[in-house]
Amino acid sequence: MHLSPSAEATVADELAVVRPDLAGAYEAALPAARSAVLSRLWRGLAHEPLPWVAGREPTSGGLVVRLADGRRLHGPPPDPYATAAYVTEVLLDGRAHRRPAALMAALGVPHGDAFAAELDHSTASxxxxxxxxxxxAREPVASWEWEQRVVDGHPYHPNxxxxxxxSVAEQLAYGPEHRPLVRLGLVAVDDCLVRGEWPAWLRDGGRPLIPVHPWQRAHVLTVPAQxxxxxxxLMSLRTLALAAGGPHVKTAVSARLTSSVRDISVGSVETSAELSGFLTSVAARxxxxxxxxxxxxxxxxRSPDLAAVLREPPDAYAAAAxxxxxxxxxxxxxxxxPASAARLGSLARLALITGLRxxxxxxxxxxxxxxLLVVLSSSGEPLRLVYRDLADIRVSPARLARHGIKAPDVAGRMVTDDETVLRRKLFGSLVAGALASAAGSGPALRAALETAVRDLPRTPDVVALRQEALPAKALSLMRLSPRRPGDLWARLPNPLVPALSPGEP
Structure with a gap:
C-alpha cells in the first residue's frame, strides 16, 4: 500500500493556513507521536490473537513475532501496561520501521490498508x-478541567x-485537549421520544430542543438549528460541560472516533431512565x-444522529468545602x-472492592x-468512586436474582449470565484499563494489585482475577476485522501470575 498523501503532510499543510504559529511545534512533535502510536501498535502485535501471527518468541533482546508467511518482526520486550512510548522502531525481516502506518502497510495483511490510514491519521492528530x-496554568478545580489536560487520548489504542x-481547524476548535469553548446548537423537534425530565431551558414552547454538537450541525444535520x-x-469530545454549570450534555457525533461511531441509539434513550434508576439503586449497596x-x-x-442525554456532573459527589x-x-x-505507590494501592483496593461487589x-x-472517576481528599487520598455513561454495562439476571434484585428491562446485548463475558467486561476495563493506565507499567500495576487483593475474599471472581490471564480488548484486531461486530479479546500476562509469559493463552 502507498500512503499518499500522508496525513502528517496534510495536517502540516492545513496548519500552515489556519495556525501557522503551531507549524514548528507540530513538526517537532511528530517523532514522539510516531513512537507513541508505534508503542501501542507493538502491544497489539505482541499480544493479540492476530490470525496471521504464527508464534511469538521472547529473546534476550526483546520479542520476535513470527508471521504465517515466514517473515519475522523484532521489537523490544513488550510491556502491555506501559503508557510511556518505548518503541522507536520495529524490524520487519531486518528492515527498520519507525512509522506505524508504514509498518502496517508493509505487513500486507487483510484490511491493513484501512488500518494503516487510521494509524497515519492518529499519529498526525x-x-x-x-x-x-x-x-x-493553575491546577484544575472542576473535573472537566482535569479532562482537558489529557492530551494523548486512549492509553493503549493505536488510534x-x-x-x-x-479538519485541522475542527480538531483545534472541538478537541478537548485544546481547551476550547464551543457553542452547542439547538434543534426544535415536534415529534420525539423523551425520557426523564427535560428542563424548561431546553424547550421552545411545547417542543423539546435537542442539543447538537457543532460538528454534527455542520456536517450531518439537514434541519436548521439555533x-x-x-x-x-470533555474527553469523549461529544460530551460537554455547560460553561454556566449544570448537567453534562452527551450529544450525537456521527464520526468514527478511536474505534466507534459516536451516535446515540433510540433504544438507549428509551431505556435511559430505567437503567439509571437501576444502577443507582445497585450502587447504593x-x-x-x-x-x-x-x-x-x-x-x-427517533434517529441516532439527532439525540442527546443530560446527566449529573460528577463534581456533585465531592465536598468542595x-x-x-x-x-x-x-x-x-x-x-x-502514581508517584505514591501507597496511594496507587489504595486506589486499586477501592476500585476492586467496589467493582467486584x-x-x-x-x-x-x-x-x-x-x-471511572475518583473523589480525592484535599491531600490526594482516594475516597470514593464515581461512574458515568451507562450504555456499555452488562447485567446478569441470575446473579441479580440471588440477591433479590429485579433485572432491568434493557437492551438484550447488555444481558448475560456468561461468567467469561461478565469478567471480561469488568477486568478488561478496570484492571487492564483504568488501573493499568494509572500505574503506567506492568511492575507498578503488579505492586498495586498485590496490595489490593491481599484481603479480598476468595470468591470465584477473585480467584479468576488472581490466577488467569487478564482480558483486554484486542484493539488492533478489531480494526482489522471490520466484518466482525462486537468486541474481540486478547489475554494479557497477569502481573499477579509471573509464570504467564507474553502471548501465552
Missing part, C-alpha cells in the same frame, strides 16, 4: 494535540487520536463507595498520584479511565 496544548472527518449555550468538551451520575433526561428525534475534587482515572497521572450483585461495569 496526536502530534497536533501535543503541539496545540496550552501552556501551564488514540484518530479523528477522520475532522445557537445554544457555550460548553467545554456499596456503602457509599460508589456513586453513579444519574441520567436526568434523554431525548431522541472540604477540598475534595473529582478526577477521571485517566487524568490521575497528571495529579502526581457490583459484579457479585450482577452488574459488570465498563470502568475504564474515562468512565
Amino acid at each position: 496526536l502530534a497536533l494535540s501535543r503541539a496545540g496544548r496550552p501552556g501551564a 488514540c487520536r484518530s479523528r477522520p472527518g475532522f 445557537d445554544g449555550p457555550p460548553a467545554h468538551p 456499596t456503602g457509599g463507595l460508589l456513586h453513579v451520575t444519574r441520567t436526568l433526561g434523554a431525548v431522541s428525534a 472540604a477540598g475534595e475534587r473529582v478526577v477521571p482515572v485517566a487524568a490521575l497521572p497528571l495529579t502526581g498520584l 457490583l459484579l457479585d450483585l450482577g452488574v459488570a461495569l465498563e470502568a475504564h479511565g474515562q468512565n
